[in-house]
Amino acid sequence: MSATTTKPPMIRSRRDASVPSRVTVTALLALSAFYFLLPLWWLLVSATKPFGEQFSGTGLWFDGFGLFDNVARLGSHDGGIFWRWMLNSVLYCGIGALLGTAFSALAGYALAKYRFPGRGLLFGVVLAAVLIPKVLFTLPLYLMFSGVGLMDNPLAVLLPSMVSPFGVYLCRVFAAQSVPDEVLEAGRIDGAGEFRIFRSLSVRMMLPALVTVLLFQFVEIWNNYLLPSMVLGDDRLQPVTVGLVGWNASHVAVPPALVVVGSLVSLVPLLLAFLSLQRFWRAGMTAGAVK
């Protein structure tokens, strides 16, 4: 978290930053941190309060401790469906992101390292698809799925989430940057097949980028609410976001306190992924933005 975790290309001397400017900059930054952290702080504080007292007090400071009891109530409500939702989310995002990243890596690598007929067209289509958001395809997708009888089927969520034009674009950029042609030539001279070269040489060199693509896609699938909310009517199949919004909308049947606690718990996997993979997403985003 310290400023030394990334090394800017220049070492800046601190002496000549004047005191007034330092105070102004720090004050503005503190204000921004307050804005960004306030809702998350409120969520953390409220989820630890005894059950039913989530909305008492200012909401900005702790008041009794009931976190474990709250989580237990969350888990036992409606036959433990909350944990089922979490599992669904992890499965949809994990499988979708893993396969999606693999397919993006293959396609992006081929676009960067081979010349083949239709290459320009394919790349053009990928770019165009990046510009048209996925959500616009969701309603037509729903119409199509309901036409072919794929409603209430996990495939209806998984299949679309495995396609990532943005992932292909990123993989193409990263493959062009990080996989030197000489290495491929060396592999060929040693008699390795093209797929073998991809698997044991190129993938390794693209790994930081692939982790970035995986992370972005995992988050994108977790974030996608419209598609699963439309194609999964059966609540035992729903991901946690759809389930929680359902609870929130039926505030008579489900105590709002459960929604608060559930929101906090549902954030844990994503926050863990982000914090532990910080190094990767920062390296990936920076590499993508510099060139």
Add this chain to the structure above:
Amino acid sequence: MSNAAAPADTRSSRRSTGGPPPADGARPVPGGPRRSRSGALRPLLFCAPFIVLFLGMYVAPIVYAVVKSLYTVQRSGLGLTAPTEEFDPLGNYLRVFDDGAFLSSLGRVALFGVVQVPLMLGAALVLALLIDSRSARGKGFFRLSSFLPYAVPGVSAALIWSFMYSPQSSPINRMLEPAGVSIPFFDGDLVLWSVANIVTWSWTGYNMIIIYAALQSIPAEVLEAARMDGASAVRIAWSIKVPAVRGALVLTAVFSIIGSAQLYNEPVVLQPVSDGAVSSTFTPIMSAQSAIAAGNYPYAAAQSVLLAVLVGVVSFVFFTFTARGEQE
């Protein structure tokens, strides 16, 4: 769309004219250059899983929606017989331009984009410049705190903010209580900006990181030279740093404009608690969805197709506009 394909095409054809012509259909030559060894088959095999899924999940639904949108649903006056679909290529599209709810959802989203995107990108730029400035301490903490909301799914962010807004629980209004102020977040006029605040909260840090990365690529000598010439930090920011991150700003602007068009999660989560301020046709996607709920699939398809075309046109115009500026 064709503008994106064109440069890529010319680039690849220019490259291929430099070398020997592709050995289409040539027999594999052991140890030869890779093109003749693997032919066109191997790279296409690499791309096959993506292409197949892309055709199924992007192209097919659009084709399906376009075809579907050419039919209109006919209901008999008494509703005693099942509705039938009749080929009527313009029917749904004419109806869209006569649909006040859909048109006002378009207007609402346009207003949202015009206000929210510049505000958010301005904030992201200022934040990136502040963290990049030599006066900043704790850069890592501030970078992380602004980026943390991006790790919160849009729906969860909306749920959390709905508690921040709700008259029963709002900690913001509790803080403002001593000053005698209470913000009616779900008020009819204010609710669009309550939604805008959630989007801004979620995405400012993400955009900041992209702009910040672009700032890091400015050569140290350039900044040092400006400093030697006696330029102030603000002057350096305005005359050197901002022009240097122009490309990053255009990129983030395009993604934000596209994001505005697909506004859905935040208003949908606020809808049940907003006491009617968020209607079921608040945004174009919600409008199309309510057509689905009403059983009128072809009309929903027409709305989706129209929205996709509009987004394509807007990003095309924006790209052409900003690309022209860059050449001057």
